[in-house]
Amino acid sequence: MxxxxxxxxxxxxxxxxxxxxxxxxxxxxxxPRPAHIVRWDAADEDLRFCxxxxxxxxxxxxxxxxxxxxxLRAVQARLAGHGLQVWSxxxxxxxxxxxxxxxxxxxxxxxxxxxxxxxxxxxxxPVAAYDFHPGNTYTTAQARQQGYASREFDLDAFRAEHEELxxxxxxxxxEMWANYAYFIRAVLPVAEEAGVSLALHPxxxxxxxxxxxxxxxxxxxxxxxxxxxxxxxxxWGINLCVGxxxxxxxxxxxxxxxxxxxxxxxNRIFDVHxxxxxxxxxxxxxxxxxxxxxxxxxxxxxxxxxxYHGALLPDxxxxxxxxxxxxxxxxxxxxxxxRALLSQTR
Numbered sequence: 001m002x003x004x005x006x007x008x009x010x011x012x013x014x015x016x017x018x019x020x021x022x023x024x025x026x027x028x029x030x031x032p033r034p035a036h037i038v039r040w041d042a043a044d045e046d047l048r049f050c051x052x053x054x055x056x057x058x059x060x061x062x063x064x065x066x067x068x069x070x071x072l073r074a075v076q077a078r079l080a081g082h083g084l085q086v087w088s089x090x091x092x093x094x095x096x097x098x099x100x101x102x103x104x105x106x107x108x109x110x111x112x113x114x115x116x117x118x119x120x121x122x123x124x125x126p127v128a129a130y131d132f133h134p135g136n137t138y139t140t141a142q143a144r145q146q147g148y149a150s151r152e153f154d155l156d157a158f159r160a161e162h163e164e165l166x167x168x169x170x171x172x173x174x175e176m177w178a179n180y181a182y183f184i185r186a187v188l189p190v191a192e193e194a195g196v197s198l199a200l201h202p203x204x205x206x207x208x209x210x211x212x213x214x215x216x217x218x219x220x221x222x223x224x225x226x227x228x229x230x231x232x233x234x235x236w237g238i239n240l241c242v243g244x245x246x247x248x249x250x251x252x253x254x255x256x257x258x259x260x261x262x263x264x265x266x267n268r269i270f271d272v273h274x275x276x277x278x279x280x281x282x283x284x285x286x287x288x289x290x291x292x293x294x295x296x297x298x299x300x301x302x303x304x305x306x307x308y309h310g311a312l313l314p315d316x317x318x319x320x321x322x323x324x325x326x327x328x329x330x331x332x333x334x335x336x337x338x339r340a341l342l343s344q345t346r
Contacts, residue, residue, distance in 0.1 A: 031345065032272065032303055033057045034338045035087055035311035036331055040065040040075045046326045047082040053332050054339060057311055059129065059271070060089040067091055067116035069123070076123050087311040088127035088199065088239075088271045091116040094183075100134040101167065102179040110183060114190045121194025127270045127310065128191065129239045131201040132180055135166045135211035138204065143285045145278065148330075150318035153205050153247075155282035166211035173214035180216060181229050184236070191235040199239035199270035200226060205281065206248035220253035223263070237268035242275060243316060246294040249280025256294065257302050264306030272303065273315035274338060286316045288330070289337045300341050312338050 035057035036050055050058065058079065065071060076086060093116060096109035117128055140162065143152035184198075191198050206218040216222045223238060230236035240263070245256045254262065263269050276292030278285040289296050300312075314334030323329045 031342055032308055032310060032312045033087060034335050035059060035313050036335065037061055037313055047079065047084060049328055051083045053335050055335065056083060056085060057087045058084050059311060059313055060086045062089060062091040064092065067093060067112055067119060069119040072119045072123060086125045088129045089120055089125055090129050094130040097134055099183050100132060100179060110186050114187060117187065117190050117196050118194050121196045127197050127199050129199040129201060129271050132217065133203045133215055135213040137162050137210060145285050145287050146291055148318045148320050150286045151316065152285045164211060170212045171214060176214055176216055184230055188230055188233050188235055192233060197235050197237055197270045199237055201239040202241055202244045204241060204244040206244055206252055220259060237270040238263050239271040239273065240269050241273040242294060242299055243273060243277050243286065246277050247281055247284050256299060260302045260306055264303065264308055269308050271310055272312050274312040275315050286318060288318055289314065289334050297341050300345055304345055314338065
C-alpha cells in the first residue's frame with residue numbers, strides 16, 4: 001500500500017495487477033481467454049497465424065482423430081511448439097447416431113468417447129465440449145450481411161423444404177431423454193475421475209423439434225433437467241453459445257443474461273461461443289460480433305461479473321472478401337473485437 005492509500009484503493013490496485021486485458025500472460029485467471037477452434041491436423045501456418053494475432057488458447061477439434069493418449073499428446077506438443085494451449089476439445093465419437101438414437105453399438109462409441117475423456121484428463125485439458133441434437137439443419141441459405149457472406153436460417157423456408165422425417169419415424173422426447181441419460185451416466189464418472197468438465201452446447205437453432213426428432217436442449221428447462229439427470233455432478237455444465245441463445249429470443253425461458261446469472265452463479269459455464277446474430281427467430285443471419293443485435297460488451301461484462309475465466313470462441317465466423325479456408329480475416333476481426341472489449345472491461 002502506498003502512503004495515503006485507503007484500503008479499498010490498495011485492493012483495487014492489487015486486483016489490477018492480475019488483470020491481463022491483452023491476454024499476454026500464460027495463465028489469465030481473472031478474465032476470459034480469447035481462443036479459436038483449430039483442427040487436430042491444422043496446418044503450421046494456421047497455428048502461426050493464431051499466435052500472431054495474440055492467441056494462447058484454442059479449442060481442439062478432433063473430428064476423426066485417434067482419441068488415445070499418445071495421439072493426443074503428440075497434438076498437444078505440436079500446438080505447444082506454436083505457443084498454444086488447449087482449453088477445450090471436441091471429439092465426434094459423442095455425435096454418433098448410435099449414441100444419440102439409442103441404436104445397437106452405442107456402448108462401443110461411448111467407450112471411444114470415454115477414452116478421449118481420459119486422455120484429456122491425463123494431459124491437463126480441462127473441458128470436453130459436446131452436443132446432443134441428431135437430425136439438425138443449421139442453414140437454409142447463404143446470406144449477405146454488410147456485404148460479407150454468412151449463414152442464414154429461415155424457419156418458414158426450413159418447414160417448406162427440409163422438415164422431413166430424417167430417420168424414418170418420429171422420435172419423441174421421452175426416447176431422446178432416455179438416450180441422453182444412458183450416455184451421460186456412462187460418461188460422467190469417467191469425467192469426474194479424470195478431472196474433466198463436460199460442456200453441453202444448446203440445440204442450434206433452438207427449436208423444439210427438427211426432422212421428426214424432439215430436441216432436449218433448446219430451452220433453459222432442458223438444461224435444468226440435464227443437470228438433474230447428472231445428479232448435480234460438478235463435472236456437468238454448459239457451453240454457453242451466445243449466438244444460439246440470441247437466436248431464440250424470448251422463447252427459451254431465459255435470455256443470455258439470465259442464463260449467465262443462473263449457470264455462471266453455479267460455476268457451470270465451462271466454455272463460451274462468443275458470436276452474434278442479426279435477430280431472433282423466425283429468421284436470423286450470423287454476423288460479425290459487432291454487427292448483430294446482441295450487446296456483446298454487456299455479455300462480456302456479465303461473464304466477468306460471475307467470474308468466468310474460460311475461453312471465448314468466435315464460432316461460425318462469416319466469410320470476408322478474399323478470405324481463405326481458415327477464414328483468417330474473419331478470425332482476426334473477431335479476435336481483435338474480443339480483445340478490444342476485454343481491454344475496456346473492468
